[in-house]
Amino acid sequence: MFENLSDKLQRSFKNLRGQGSITDENISDALREIRLALLESDVNLAVVTELVEHIRARAMGSQVATALSPTEQIVKIVHDELVNVLGKDTARFQKSSQPPSVILMAGLQGSGKTTTSGKLAQWLKKAGHRPMLVSVDVYRPAAREQLAIVARSINANLYEGDIKGEPADSRLVERLAREARREAANFGCDMLIVDTAGRNHIDSELMDEMAGLKKLLSPSEILFIADAMTGQDAVNSAKAFNDRLTITGAILTKMDGDARGGAALSIRHVTGAPIKFLGTGEKPDAFEPFHPDRIVSRIMGHGDIATLLERAEERLDRGKAEQFAKKALSGDGFTLEDFRDQLRQIKKMGSMKSILKMLPSVGPFAGMQQAIDNVDEGQFTRVESIINSMTRKERLDHEIINGNRRKRIAKGSGTTVQDVNNLLRQYAQMRKVFKTMGSGGGMKAQQRMMSQMQGRQRFGR
Template sequence: MFDNLTSRMSRVVKTLRGEARLTEANTQEMLREVRLALLEADVSLPVVREFIGRVKDKALGEDVVGSLTPGQALVGVVSKELTALMGGDLGPSAGELSLAQQPPAVILMAGLQGSGKTTTTGKLARWLAEGGHMQNGRPTGKKKVLVVSADVYRPAAIEQLKTVAGQAGVDFLPSSTDQKPEDIARGALDHARRYHHDVLIVDTAGRLGIDEKLMLEIQALHKILNPIETLFVVDSMLGQDAVNVAKAFNDALPLTGVVLTKLDGDSRGGAALSVRHVTGKPLKFIGVSEKLAGLEPFHPERMAQRVLGMGDILSLVEEAHKAIDINEAQKLAAKLKSGDRFDLNDFQAQLAQMKNLGDMGSILEKLPAQFAQAAGQVDPKKAEGQLRRMEGILNSMTPAERSKPELLKASRKKRIALGSGVPVQEVNRLLAQFDQMQGMMKQMKKGGMAKMMRAMGGMKALKGMKGFPGMK
């Protein structure tokens, strides 16, 4: 996402090196590059014009102080304006949901067919059920969530939501194509009240295009449900069309926020900059993968940093904190400290922690630009595939074999390879990687991280780790 804009901004910073201050002359080329990058990213022309005008007004005459170069000063101006453009001016609560009301809090999902509305309903339900919601910077706890489909035109949509709800671990209220959407809405509201649900999420019917019937139906549902949140779900791959669709829905409904889906498949990302400008409503969530965990609260300032190649380390740390089991990490540390050796059971646990971090592509996107070259050597799909194969190999071993890897002779390796559906060479590769990690753990036990890095020969040793997941 935003690949072109990020690379162009990097070139701009290099061009401005050596200048004493930002002037009209030396910002002209920069503004041209940013304008082209925004247009290539499918940002609408009115938004581009307004954005460039604001950057120009604030950048001209900007003093370069301290250790800042003109390029760095310029990036600071652009970062502030990008943050404002994506909703930073709406305050720190822009990514939060208004759930502070008498339960059930109703969330109405609106959008075109194919926008990812049903999947997003499941993702949002899971996020709320697992306690992801924050209010004024504080977690509000796990929610009891009910989902229902009011899409009576596509039986597959109802079945899809049922499946997604089961995967998300939330309650699903059955509906059928012979019901009226208004009756489904009333029934769901009554059911949520009687069974004390905190949140009711209603998935509505989509169309392949904007039509009057769709708008009238969703307006009627809105009147019945009186939702605290009306979220517009839009496919970021629509580009310029996303702006037109957003405007139509915003005119028909009192939207409270926008969810941008499929950002992992869009290197341009212009919809993220245009939709908020057109609707005046905050971008609340972004869909970053097809997995149920692939929904992230939208933070304008963090996204602006990612656009400018600064990465989003804060979000990465937050994800790691949620994914990593602290108790397991402490157990491993205590085990090593007591003198017990690192075995394949521990290796298996480390792989599981790594898998919990989620989509590899989403993780790499959050790294700062200076790590882009190293990250570029990793193919996210290959890395995830290799992690699954390694997991299969370890699962094909007996507990005794994982505890005592020295038992793994040729005949056992052949059995394990057969059980996990991989060649024997794959088993040998995993064991070689395990040996490397076991050696690293020994070094950590003897003298800490600094000694381990010296033993590895610094970062050069990483190049010798053949077969590391996803490395070309």
């Protein structure tokens, strides 16, 4: 979601290249571009104004390192100021001294509160906690049923309660919340996630109900769930909730969509509350802590290798990876079966687009970033189908795959003979590269492999 902002900032930096020093004239031109880039990315006007003025003061002040070029100076200053806006440290999760710690989920209808409640429960379970979920949205039966489905999908504790025959009002809401807290304590759950009702807009009834829950439950966290796709509307809603409830943090949802990124840069500045998590997809594990420095690194085009490595460590089988590396570097030991297994491992990390977006958009990775839009995710499935249509003997020895076998494999996988040929050719090239790396030609081989990857985002291209 930060690609547009990143691209616009990179263009503004280019205007300073070749300049001998920072002057009033060239810094004004660059700041005009930076200001426009931020506004077009839906960053709050007050945030933009303050940010630009801070950049100007630092750029023309004595803090600038004389060893850096004008472009490097501005890049560093913009990086530092964006970190200041988002917060320098990853926000910590607050817990009460007496369990269960209550987490109140706030936000408008459609912002993703229910799905996010489930994701948060899943994240807490992985961290060693025992969360319980409860929905106090008594106005929409579908909302309570949705949370029940989410809870079952992640095997989380859920308090449903009996609401039949009772009027849907704040008294019922508070009874459910009170009973859920008691149930969580009885079952030894140390966290209670309360999925609240939403509205299509801010109104006094909603705020009164939320204020009543806050008074009743004394939550350790009041998290505002913001749909990043709504831009400034999310910022305005966050401010309204904060003015009434004093939120402790925000969670941005739908970060895998076409949001322009402004909400992330604005909410903390407007409310003073940190962003704590990001929702990056529909699956329960598409949820990650918000690291300000990593997000700024993405915005600046430097990628987010740290998150990529964490994701790999969490989802990939280290033993299989080491076994694959040993086989691959031996050259001849790398089979089509190994190739297929590695494709399956990569798919565990998410879509190829999401992986590529975490790589830097500058330097040797620049060409790969430009090819993101051309990535065909379905190609992985087709390649796996082709390899699955081979016999085990063929997967272990690709040289026996003659013309007749290729026709049979293509028919069995629902592809063409050309697709099979392209895969085998690509596989043969990879074997050569790996063998060269294993025999001591590592650096040149890696450069060749990078060039091939940049030129082929699809097998056979």
